[in-house]
Amino acid sequence: MKYQRTYTGEDGHTHFEEVDVPYTVERGQGRETDLLPAASIHFRVTPGTMNYSFHTAPRRRLIVMLSGALEVETGLGEKRQFRAGDVLEVGDTHGHGHISRALGGEDFRSAFINLDDELVSDRRTGLESCEAGMEVIRCRTGADGQSHFSDDRLPFVHESPSGWTTAELPLKGFQFVLKPPTFDRDFHNAP
Structure with a gap:
């Protein structure tokens, strides 16, 4: 699994580099990486007008683009664009930082x-009451032992210069999974 990462160089500027996480397991018509450690996950909606001047990442994290498009620019003028399905690891927690901007004028989800x-650094402010949230679909096992889908919403609890975020949900880890376009698996439980 290849993705881009930002880091702060010895010159104090943000730079990009490519990360390649190897797929180590062949399973169920696809490949998987090892389980990678993580602390938590949250979701954000960013307005399509966002053009956030130089800032550093508040913590080391992966940004997984779910919809829309984002451009990240370093102080040296290097730019990268990220769209749905792309992953960016931000690790430039000090130094000159980077610029983030929405592309195409549409809100994006990540x-x-x-x-x-x-x-x-924490640039978030709490929201006292917010009716809006991130729409999600949950799959749960019902009393009948069958899987059931339901529409749900994770409420926004913070606002920042780059959008609205949900609460952080604890994680022990995550992995990347690659399946072919012909993937078709019979009924099964989640691992």
Whole structure:
């Protein structure tokens, strides 16, 4: 699994590098990486007008783009664009930082996998009451032993210069899974 990472170089500027996490297991018509450690996950909706000047990442985390598009620019003028399905690890928690901007004028949704508990800077403010939230679909096992889908909403609890976020949900880890477009699996329980 290849993705981009930001880091702060010895020059104090943010740089990009490619990360390649190897798939180590062949299972069920696909491949999986090892389980990777993580502390928590939360979700964010970012307005399509966002153009956030130089800032550092508040903590080491992966940003998984769910919809829309994001452009990240370093102080040296290097730019990368990320769209639905792309992953960016932000690790430039000090130094000059980077610019983040929404592309195409549309709001975008993303999942944030926090890789540790070290919050270097917190630009969020709490929302006292918010009717809005991130729409999700849950799959649960019912009393009948069958899987049932339901529409749900994770409420937004914070606001920041880059959008609205849900509460952090604890994680022990995550992994990348690659399945072919022909993937078709019979009924099964979640692992």
